[in-house]
Amino acid sequence: MHDLTTNCVTANRRSLRLGIDLDGVVADFNRGWMARYNAQFDTRLEPELVTAWDDLHPHTHFSDTRAFWRWASGRGDAAGPHRTSIFRDLPPYPEALAALAALAAQKHRVVILSQKPDWAVHDTLAWLAEHRIPTREVHLTSRKGSVACDVYLDDANHHLEAIRQARPSAQICRFVRPWNRPTESTIDVHKWTDFVRFVDDESSIEAS
Ligand SMILES: [Mg+2]
Incomplete structure (x- = not known):
């Protein structure tokens, strides 16, 4: 009931x-962050790479999850030209x-x-x-x-x-x-x- x-x-x-x-x-979280990452770091990540929960930073140059999320937040030097987080422009x-x-x-x-x-x-x-x-x-x-x-x-x-x-x-x-x-x-x-x-x-x- x-x-x-x-x-x-x-x-x-x-x-x-x-x-x-x-x-x-x-x-589409993975397609979104990868598009931003690829553009910033001249890489060619594809969403199909992610096959496990939190399987994110191993596909990047970031050393750990914390560094990945700091970049993803749009804060700090690693964020480059972005002034928003990855959540602003996910497709x-x-x-x-x-x-x-x-x-x-x-x-x-x-x-x-x-x-x-x-x-x-x-x-x-x-x-x-x-x-x-x-x-x-x-x-x-x-x-x-x-x-x-x-x-x-x-x-x-x-x-x-x-x-x-x-x-x-x-x-x-x-x-x-x-x-x-x-x-x-x-x-x-x-x-x-x-x-x-x-x-x-x-x-x-x-x-x-
Ligand atoms: Mg979800």
């Missing part, structure tokens, strides 16, 4: 609260924006759930605005399960597991990526059209 009472039922479909992660789900995944628009048009509520350090907050908000993400609710938090949703979509195993702990009755979807693995009692989603179809089915079931 869902513990939400604010959703409405229209035309035999219940509108659902959809907790949507950004990086690795809506925003959206193909189909992600159209899928979110379709879900919002179906009266589902898109709730953004993204873990971000303080230095990335304003770039993330600017990114959401630039791409006209159809949301009225943005939570930049590591405790995604603290935000009640009917369906969650994430690509990070640690978030999927924590959400499951916090929300035993929610539907939780894993966006299948090379850097994650199957998680107990989550639904695998391989592409955005899969997720839209799942939400459509779920809203129909709930309304029946």
Whole structure:
């Protein structure tokens, strides 16, 4: 049973609260940071290189994760000409924006759930605005399960597991990526059209 009472039922479909992660789900994090890195350091990194969680700095000249993230933050000498963090200009995944628009048009509520350090907050908000993400609710938090949703979509195993702990009755979807693995009692989603179809089915079931 869902513990939400604010959703409405229209035309035999219940509108659902959809907790949507950004990086690795809506925003192509690896393609974005690699484009910036390649341009700055004259390299040719490809997103397909990343096959494990936090498998980032080994593909660069940075000696450790800390140095990578300092560059990524846009601060310090290593950042070169950039005045923003990598989160400001990540490319959206193909189909992600159209899928979110379709879900919002179906009266589902898109709730953004993204873990971000303080230095990335304003770039993330600017990114959401630039791409006209159809949301009225943005939570930049590591405790995604603290935000009640009917369906969650994430690509990070640690978030999927924590959400499951916090929300035993929610539907939780894993966006299948090379850097994650199957998680107990989550639904695998391989592409955005899969997720839209799942939400459509779920809203129909709930309304029946
Ligand atoms: Mg993510």
